[in-house]
Amino acid sequence: ETGVTQSPTHLIKTRGQQVTLRCSSQSGHNTVSWYQQALGQGPQFIFQYYREEENGRGNFPPRFSGLQFPNYSSELNVNALELDDSALYLCASTGGRNEQYFGPGTRLTVT
Amino acid sequence: SQQGEEDPQALSIQEGENATMNCSYKTSINNLQWYRQNSGRGLVHLILIRSNEREKHSGRLRVTLDTSKKSSSLLITASRAADTASYFCATDEDETSGSRLTFGEGTQLTVNP
Numbered sequence: 001e002t003g004v005t006q007s008p009t010h011l012i013k014t015r016g017q018q019v020t021l022r023c024s025s026q027s028g029h030n031t032v033s034w035y036q037q038a039l040g041q042g043p044q045f046i047f048q049y050y051r052e053e054e055n056g057r058g059n060f061p062p063r064f065s066g067l068q069f070p071n072y073s074s075e076l077n078v079n080a081l082e083l084d085d086s087a088l089y090l091c092a093s094t095g096g097r098n099e100q101y102f103g104p105g106t107r108l109t110v111t
Numbered sequence: 112s113q114q115g116e117e118d119p120q121a122l123s124i125q126e127g128e129n130a131t132m133n134c135s136y137k138t139s140i141n142n143l144q145w146y147r148q149n150s151g152r153g154l155v156h157l158i159l160i161r162s163n164e165r166e167k168h169s170g171r172l173r174v175t176l177d178t179s180k181k182s183s184s185l186l187i188t189a190s191r192a193a194d195t196a197s198y199f200c201a202t203d204e205d206e207t208s209g210s211r212l213t214f215g216e217g218t219q220l221t222v223n224p
Binding site for chain 1: 144146155201212215
């Protein structure tokens, strides 16, 4: 167990809808990163938050947005869902040596 | 985009054998990390090797890094059925805090009892 939790575990949404995924980072970790993992591929970096500010973004459109709260928990929001957004969404908090501790993920299916 | 490329894509061995997975990358890195993933769930951090290190050990795991060839290998010795999983290498190019990782596409390891 990494101490990183995510909710919900599974989610089914319809194309065009909006979704919010949640992550609670490991205690004391002030940096949270979000990744998208399509089936059969490696995770791709979406963005990172450090002390409530976005601290880097991957190659994802603006309809992917996020928040980090004072307790370092985080949300990933995706607007105008597309079928290709179906994936496992992983959050990770960063430890003192820059190793990342991943949560179990949220499986999003867009129909 | 994927920086790392793992080789092989899939590996099937018998329990007790050693498993070697390779990873190549394209840019300069701060460190390289190996992760394990069971059945599409969360990733488990295995080992981190810094760019100025050449080899690290952790239990049955041995990682090497050759920055001149931009490659790394993960060796699992005396494999067990429970080692069956996908293994990913990930590079961290950023020297500042945070660690934004770029993953390869992984090696699916199957250890047969």
